[in-house]
Each structure stands twice: as structure tokens, then as C-alpha cells.
Amino acid sequence: MDQVLLASPLLVPLAASAVTALLWRRPGLQRPVSLAAAVLLLGCSAALLSHTLAAGTLVGRMGAWPAPFGIVLVVDVFSAIMLVITGLMAVAVAVYSAGQGATERDRAGFHPLFQGLLLGVTGAFATGDLFNLYVWFEVMLIASFGLLVLDRTREQLDGGLRYVALNLVGTTFFLLAVGLLLGLTGTLNMADLARLAPAVENQGALAAVAVLLLIAFGAKAAVFPLFNWLPAAYHTASMPVAAIFAALLTKVGVYAIIRVFTLVFAHDTAFFGPIVGVVAMATMVTGVLGAAAHYDVRRILSFHIISQIGYMLVGVALMTPLAIAGSVLYVIHHIVVKANLFLIAGAIRQAGGSFALARLGGLWVTRPVLGLLFLIPALSLAGIPPLSGFWGKLAVIRASLEAEAWLLAAVALAVGLLTLFSMIKIWNEAFWKAAPEPPPAETWSRAARFATFAPIVLLAGTTLAIGLWTEPFMGLSLAAADGLLDRQGYIAAVLGERATAALQEGAR
Numbered sequence: 001m002d003q004v005l006l007a008s009p010l011l012v013p014l015a016a017s018a019v020t021a022l023l024w025r026r027p028g029l030q031r032p033v034s035l036a037a038a039v040l041l042l043g044c045s046a047a048l049l050s051h052t053l054a055a056g057t058l059v060g061r062m063g064a065w066p067a068p069f070g071i072v073l074v075v076d077v078f079s080a081i082m083l084v085i086t087g088l089m090a091v092a093v094a095v096y097s098a099g100q101g102a103t104e105r106d107r108a109g110f111h112p113l114f115q116g117l118l119l120g121v122t123g124a125f126a127t128g129d130l131f132n133l134y135v136w137f138e139v140m141l142i143a144s145f146g147l148l149v150l151d152r153t154r155e156q157l158d159g160g161l162r163y164v165a166l167n168l169v170g171t172t173f174f175l176l177a178v179g180l181l182l183g184l185t186g187t188l189n190m191a192d193l194a195r196l197a198p199a200v201e202n203q204g205a206l207a208a209v210a211v212l213l214l215i216a217f218g219a220k221a222a223v224f225p226l227f228n229w230l231p232a233a234y235h236t237a238s239m240p241v242a243a244i245f246a247a248l249l250t251k252v253g254v255y256a257i258i259r260v261f262t263l264v265f266a267h268d269t270a271f272f273g274p275i276v277g278v279v280a281m282a283t284m285v286t287g288v289l290g291a292a293a294h295y296d297v298r299r300i301l302s303f304h305i306i307s308q309i310g311y312m313l314v315g316v317a318l319m320t321p322l323a324i325a326g327s328v329l330y331v332i333h334h335i336v337v338k339a340n341l342f343l344i345a346g347a348i349r350q351a352g353g354s355f356a357l358a359r360l361g362g363l364w365v366t367r368p369v370l371g372l373l374f375l376i377p378a379l380s381l382a383g384i385p386p387l388s389g390f391w392g393k394l395a396v397i398r399a400s401l402e403a404e405a406w407l408l409a410a411v412a413l414a415v416g417l418l419t420l421f422s423m424i425k426i427w428n429e430a431f432w433k434a435a436p437e438p439p440p441a442e443t444w445s446r447a448a449r450f451a452t453f454a455p456i457v458l459l460a461g462t463t464l465a466i467g468l469w470t471e472p473f474m475g476l477s478l479a480a481a482d483g484l485l486d487r488q489g490y491i492a493a494v495l496g497e498r499a500t501a502a503l504q505e506g507a508r
Contacts, residue, residue, distance in 0.1 A: 005051065006060040006073050008044035009083050009122040012037050013090075017115035027106030031098050034111040038094040041118065042087030049080035053479065057493040059128070067494050068189030072128035074494055078328065078480040082125045082255055085335050088462070089247040090118055092455035096343055097240040099451035100350055100444070105238065108150045116143035117244065124252045128494060130181065130188045133256060134174055137220065141167055144249060147241045148233060159236035166229035170219030177212035180205065190263055191494035194487050198267040210265045210272060214257065214279075221253030223313070224282035227306045231290065234305070235298035235355075239346030242298065246305055247339035251331055254312045258327065261316045262484040269319045277317035277408055284310030284415040291422045295357045297345045297430070300422055301338070304381065307415060308334050314396040314412070315481070318403045324481035326395025329474060333388040333466055337377040340459035344374050347452055348430055352439060357426065362435030371431045373453075376460045378427065380467065382420035388466035391474065 016037030020030040052058055052075060060073040075083070093114070097105060120140030127133050141164070149160040182188055184205055185196045200206045219226040230250070234242050257276075265272060287307025291300045312334070315327030345355065351367050352360040364371045380387035383394075393416055400409035444452070466473050483489070 002051070002058060003060050005044065005047055006058050006075060006126070009041060009048070009086075009126060010073075010119060012041045012044060013115040013118040013122060017112045017119060020111040020115060021109075024109070024112075027103070027111075030106055030111040031094075031102070034115060035091070035094040035098075037115060038087065038090035038118075041090055041122070042084065045080065045083035045087040048075055049077070049084050052077050052080045057483070057490060059494050067128070067496075068187045068192035071132060072189060072191075072494060073126045074128035074191070074490075075126055076480075076483045076490065076493075077476070078255075078259070078484055079125050081328065081332065081476060081480055082251070083122060085332055086118065086121055086125070086248060089244060089335060089339055092339065092343070092459055093240050093244045093247075095451055096243065096346075096455045097451075099448045100346075101238065102448075102451070105150060105240070108152075109146065110150060110240070113143050113146040113150070114244070117147060117248075119143075121248050121252055125255060128190055130178055130190060130193070130260075134171070134178060137171065137174070137252070140249065140252065141171070144245065147245075148237050150241060151238060153236070156236045159233035163229050163233035166226075167219065170216045170226070173212050173219070174216035177209050177216060180209045180212070184209065189494070190260070191491045193264045194266070195491050195495070197264050203268070206265075207268065207271065210261070210268070213260055214272075214276070217253045217256040217260070218279065219253070221250045221257060221309050222283075222306050223253075223279050223309055224286050224306075227283070227287070230306060231299060231302045234302040235296065239342055239349070242345075243339045243342040246301070246342050247335045250305055250309055251312075251335055254309060254331060257313065258316055258324070258484065262319070262324065263487055263490060266319070266485075266487055273317050273319060276313055277405065280310040280313035280317055281408060281411045282310075283307070283313070284411055288415045288418040288422070292418055292425075295425075295429070297348060297355045297357065297426060298342075300426060301341050301345060304419065304422065305338060307419065308338070308381070310415070311393065311396050311412060314400060314408065317408065318399055318405060319485075320399055320403060321478065321481045321485060322395060322402065323399035324484055325474065325477040326392060326399055328480045329395055329477040330389075330392035332473065332477070333380065333392045333463070336459050336462050336466070337380050337389065340377040340456060340463070341374075341381065343452075343456050343459070344370070344377070347456065348374075350444065350452070352430060352435075353437075357429035359436060360430040361433045362431075362439065364431040366435075366439055369453075371427075373456050373460050374427070374431070376463055378423035379420075380463050382423050383416040384420070386467045386470075388463050388470075388473075391467065391470045395474070395477075 023029045057076040062071040123136035149156045222230040290303035315324035380389040383389045
């Protein structure tokens with residue numbers, strides 16, 4: 001049963017994608033199938049998290065081939081957390097997608113592509129080797145391109161081509177790194193790589209491979225200077241698509257950076273830590289300045305995705321338990337908040353008739369509940385206490401101060417203030433100032449209104465829960481950090497007693 005549970009986050013979206021594709025001519029039936037699959041994915045992921053907390057890392061060897069020779073699935077606390085948050089986002093977006101424009105999206109194939117994207121994301125979080133990580137990246141790329149151009153507008157096609165072109169560059173670097181790493185070590189299993197990497201004779205070549213992987217994963221995560229594809233593409237997508245992209249796509253890149261650099265290249269932290277620290281600061285600054293310069297809600301939120309990625313890299317830059325725990329907590333917070341802000345952007349467009357701040361106004365008078373729902377994730381993104389973003393930023397800034405990384409801490413604080421400026425700009429322009437023109441006529445049906453606001457309320461409640469009931473979430477983050485820093489435990493779980501004995505012999 002453990003093996004079935006381990007494979008369930010992959011099997012559920014795979015089956016759902018196939019079933020919804022078979023229901024191509026009956027789009028009305030695709031929605032309940034997709035929603036049921038999302039709920040099941042959340043339930044299976046929660047069961048996996050409970051298992052890993054109680055019994056440790058869960059390993060599945062496909063076809064009974066022993067590691068490192070066969071395909072291996074590995075779920076530890078960090079992976080399980082990412083799978084749970086993926087399930088939560090899947091439920092929220094599946095409900096939201098049943099709102100305005102649902103019929104057109106269903107006919108265009110939203111649900112098979114949506115489930116295909118979830119398959120790629122969950123596969124990336126559960127895989128135990130680098131080649132299969134590449135495979136899941138490609139599954140994500142194919143599904144995400146289909147979702148990005150779903151409405152087939154000129155703007156979407158232009159953004160989609162840029163998205164694919166820049167991501168293929170990252171893929172090329174990934175394949176180069178995989179080939180070089182296989183030549184240096186003879187393996188691509190991450191546990192085996194962690195065992196062999198410190199003993200590689202040509203450490204210079206290994207460092208070059210690490211740089212290639214940092215470029216490849218950094219392109220997926222939209223770090224500086226590899227972020228141009230994100231603001232060029234995300235603002236063109238429909239809001240359910242933009243929300244799931246904002247929640248998950250860049251976080252898969254962040255997950256890969258954290259996983260690989262805490263496991264495979266942990267022996268060379270003194271070299272890579274400062275590099276990642278500089279990248280993190282540059283990513284924070286460029287992203288927040290881009291947000292400050294724009295006056296379109298979607299573009300502002302897109303640039304803030306870039307900015308906040310920098311906070312998530314602090315753990316890799318410092319490689320301390322608190323820093324890594326802070327990064328994990330910040331990833332959890334940001335996935336919830338950023339997805340919710342894009343869902344709210346769709347509601348603002350429906351209520352105000354535009355995404356352009358110059359054409360919006362007066363929503364606090366006509367839609368006060370929407371204003372309150374906006375304030376929760378907006379202030380959390382800026383790090384206002386006691387919301388979830390405050391605790392994530394507090395952890396990474398405190399870790400920076402403890403490590404005497406004064407510049408990193410100062411940049412993180414300054415970027416938080418500029419983030420608040422951008423959120424206040426949206427509030428003042430969309431909600432507080434007088435409407436420049438009469439609002440559009442009410443077009444929401446009761447069902448569409450529920451589908452729009454139910455996931456927004458769910459995610460706002462999650463943000464409040466993380467902020468007001470922080471201890472369990474920080475405990476989870478610390479447990480994930482302990483697992484990430486316990487390289488020997490991960491290696492022993494995947495490779496078994498042989499690896500444990502080799503590690504003990506090497507230590508002597």
C-alpha cells in the first residue's frame with residue numbers, strides 16, 4: 001500500500017488527464033472529473049505527508065530494480081509539503097475555472113492540459129533522479145504552453161513563443177549538465193550523486209556542471225537575469241491559468257535548486273553560497289523595481305513573482321537550518337498568496353472591466369468584500385504582521401543576520417517596503433480612487449460568483465491560518481530543513497544498507 005500511496009500523486013492526474021481527454025466532446029462532464037481528481041490529489045498528498053512525518057522518507061523502486069539502476073520515486077517531508085500545496089492549488093483553480101468563461105475553456109481543452117501540468121509538477125517533486133526530473137520538466141513545458149495559448153489570441157501566441165524559446169534554452173543547459181554529470185560519476189540518481197560527488201577527482205568540472213544546473217533551474221525559477229520569459233507570458237494567460245502558473249511553475253525550479261544544492265553539491269557550499277546569495281539579491285531588486293514601474297495588475301503581480309523568488313533562495317545561499325526552514329515556509333506562503341492574487345485580479349477585471357489601473361476605481365464602494373479579500377494576500381506579500389509573509393521574511397532575515405550576511409538582510413527588508421508600495425498602488429488605484437468611468441453591468445450568475453469567490457476565500461483563510469497559527473507550519477518547515485540537511489539519511493533511505501556502510505567506512 002505504501003507504494004500505491006507513493007505513486008498516487010502521479011497516477012491521479014495521469015488518469016484524470018486521460019479521462020477528461022476522452023470526454024472532449026462532453027466538456028460539461030470534464031469539470032466534475034477534474035475537480036474530483038484535484039480533491040483526490042490533495043487527499044493522497046496529505047496522507048503522504050502524514051506518512052513521511054511518522055515513518056520517514058518513502059522510496060519506491062519502479063519495476064523492482066534496485067537503486068541507482070532503476071527509476072526511483074522519493075518523497076521526504078519537503079517533497080510531501082510541495083505535493084500537498086500542489087493539491088490545494090489544484091482544488092482552488094479547478095473550482096475557479098468553473099466561473100466566467102468556463103464553457104470556452106472547457107471546449108479548448110483546459111482540463112486535460114491542467115491535469116497534464118499537475119502530472120509534470122508532481123512528478124518533478126517526487127522523482128529521485130535528474131534525468132526523470134528533466135522528463136517531468138518537459139511534461140510541464142508541453143502542458144503549460146497549451147494552457148498559455150488556450151484562447152489563441154495574438155498576444156497569447158506571442159507570449160507563448162517567448163515562453164517556450166527561453167525555457168528551451170534552460171532545457172539545453174539542463175541536458176548538457178546531465179551528460180557531463182553522467183560522464184563524471186556514472187550515475188544520475190540523486191542519492192548516488194550525493195554519495196559520489198565529494199570524491200570526484202575533477203572538482204572543477206563538477207563545479208561547472210553545478211553552474212549549468214543553476215542556470216537551467218534558475219531559468220525555470222525566473223531568477224535574475226533569466227526572468228524575461230515570465231512577465232512576457234504570464235500577463236497574457238487567462239486568470240485560472242495565470243493562477244496555477246504563478247503558484248507552481250517557478251516553484252518547481254526553486255525546488256530543484258534547493259534539492260540539488262543541499263544534496264549533491266552540499267560539499268561545495270563555500271563556493272556556491274555567495275553566488276546564490278548575489279543571484280537572490282539581484283532577483284529581489286529587479287523584480288520589485290519592475291512591479292513598481294507598471295500600472296497593469298497582471299504585470300505588477302508577474303514581476304512580484306520574480307521578486308519573491310529571491311527570498312526562497314536565501315536558504316541555499318546560507319545553508320543553515322533556520323535559513324532553509326525560512327525558505328520552505330516562504331515557498332508555502334508565496335504559493336498560496338500569489339495564486340490568490342491572480343484569482344482576485346480576475347475578479348477585479350470582472351467587476352471593474354479592466355486590468356489597467358488607470359481605468360479602474362471605486363471598487364471599495366461597489367465591492368467592499370473584494371477589497372477586504374485583496375488586502376489579506378496583498379499585505380501578506382508585503383510581509384505585514386501577523387500574516388504569513390511576515391513569518392517567512394522574519395525567518396530568512398533572521399537567518400541572514402545570524403550568518404552576518406548584512407547586505408542580504410538589508411536588501412530583503414528594502415524589497416519588502418517596495419512590495420508594500422506596489423500593493424498600496426493597486427489598492428489606491430483600483431479600490432480607493434473614484435471610478436473614471438461607470439462600472440460594467442453585472443454579468444455574474446450565482447454559480448459563477450460562487451466559483452470565483454469560494455477559492456479566493458479558501459486561500460485567504462489559508463493565509464490567515466499560516467499567519468495566526470504559525471507554529472505547526474514552522475514546525476513542518478524545520479522538519480523539511482532537517483531532512484534536506486541530513487544527506488546521509490536520504491542516501492541510506494534510497495540506496496539501503498550498502499550505502500550506509502560505505503558512508504560509515506568513508507567517515508572512518
